[in-house]
Amino acid sequence: MHIPDGFFDAPTSAAAGAVAAGTVALAARRTREVLGERQVPLAALTAAFVFAGQMLNFPVANGTSGHLLGGVLAAVLAGPWVAVLCLTVVLVVQALVFADGGLTALGLNIVNIALVGGLGGYAVFAAIRRLLPARAGSVTLASALAAGLSVPLAAAALVAEYAVGGSDAISLGSFATAMVGTHVLIGVGEAVITGLTVSAVLASRPDLVEGAPSSLRRPTRAVPAGATT
Amino acid sequence: MSRYRLFLLAAVCAVLLLVGIAGLFASSEPDGLERVAAEEGIDDVGGVDDDRLSGVLGGGAGVTLVLVLGGGTFWLLRRRDPDEAGSR
Numbered sequence: 624m625h626i627p628d629g630f631f632d633a634p635t636s637a638a639a640g641a642v643a644a645g646t647v648a649l650a651a652r653r654t655r656e657v658l659g660e661r662q663v664p665l666a667a668l669t670a671a672f673v674f675a676g677q678m679l680n681f682p683v684a685n686g687t688s689g690h691l692l693g694g695v696l697a698a699v700l701a702g703p704w705v706a707v708l709c710l711t712v713v714l715v716v717q718a719l720v721f722a723d724g725g726l727t728a729l730g731l732n733i734v735n736i737a738l739v740g741g742l743g744g745y746a747v748f749a750a751i752r753r754l755l756p757a758r759a760g761s762v763t764l765a766s767a768l769a770a771g772l773s774v775p776l777a778a779a780a781l782v783a784e785y786a787v788g789g790s791d792a793i794s795l796g797s798f799a800t801a802m803v804g805t806h807v808l809i810g811v812g813e814a815v816i817t818g819l820t821v822s823a824v825l826a827s828r829p830d831l832v833e834g835a836p837s838s839l840r841r842p843t844r845a846v847p848a849g850a851t852t
Numbered sequence: 853m854s855r856y857r858l859f860l861l862a863a864v865c866a867v868l869l870l871v872g873i874a875g876l877f878a879s880s881e882p883d884g885l886e887r888v889a890a891e892e893g894i895d896d897v898g899g900v901d902d903d904r905l906s907g908v909l910g911g912g913a914g915v916t917l918v919l920v921l922g923g924g925t926f927w928l929l930r931r932r933d934p935d936e937a938g939s940r
Contacts, residue, residue: 668860690883712918715921721910802885
């Protein structure tokens with residue numbers, strides 16, 4: 624899913640860079656309002672988990688592999704704005720150090736993976752979660768479904784960008800079909816990994832899952848009546 | 853050790869486990885975009901499939917870098933109110 628240099632023309636890459644910069648700036652402002660000092664290590668670990676998850680390419684049909692994007696996973700665990708920053712850190716390290724995703728395509732990759740996959744995927748998660756009863760299973764199910772959808776959604780965003788500023792004249796119809804079709808399959812893996820991870824955290828520390836309803840996020844320790852917390 | 857620290861430690865272990873599994877077993881086949889781009893005839897795919905981050909060492913270095921960079925970013929962006937310390 625990481626776009627290399629040379630896939631897109633310069634104006635499109637620059638425009639995506641501007642959108643990405645705006646998104647990251649907004650995410651930084653919101654994070655400053657919500658992120659407590661004690662949550663700092665957890666936020667950094669979420670970024671590390673997404674980075675490690677993106678390394679793990681699993682095979683899908685006919686000689687193609689896919690890997691976690693991690694947008695919905697990070698957003699459900701750490702909140703959507705912190706997730707945008709987690710994904711941005713991951714994408715910056717990948718582009719700068721590992722040549723995974725071009726430096727000129729960094730804006731496009733942030734738009735597709737952090738903005739569309741992360742924030743967009745979180746909006747899908749929140750909508751599905753509200754339709755379900757306030758139980759841990761609902762949070763897991765909603766994150767898995769939203770994660771599964773976020774992958775073809777990000778792929779569709781990439782195709783739309785290609786229609787605007789792709790470097791080669793190709794058949795957009797067949798590009799769109801192939802991209803979305805392949806990423807529906809990859810989305811199944813995304814859904815499984817996201818569902819398993821969210822349910823594991825919910826089972827041990829539901830209070831650390833930002834996307835869980837407040838009724839599930841009460842401290843798990845029994846607090847004596849009248850004790851101040 | 854507090855339960856929160858214990859949870860953080862478990863999370864670190866999960867990340868390390870993931871890096872280990874990814875470094876040893878990750879599929880080296882082209883990913884969705886690489887595959888489709890090649891099939892659809894997008895030319896400029898130089899470097900798309902050679903430079904995949906692989907190996908436990910590379911992964912470990914990457915994860916460490918993300919932790920440091922992410923930790924620094926989130927530390928700078930933490931909420932600053934004096935009476936927040938000690939909650940949770």
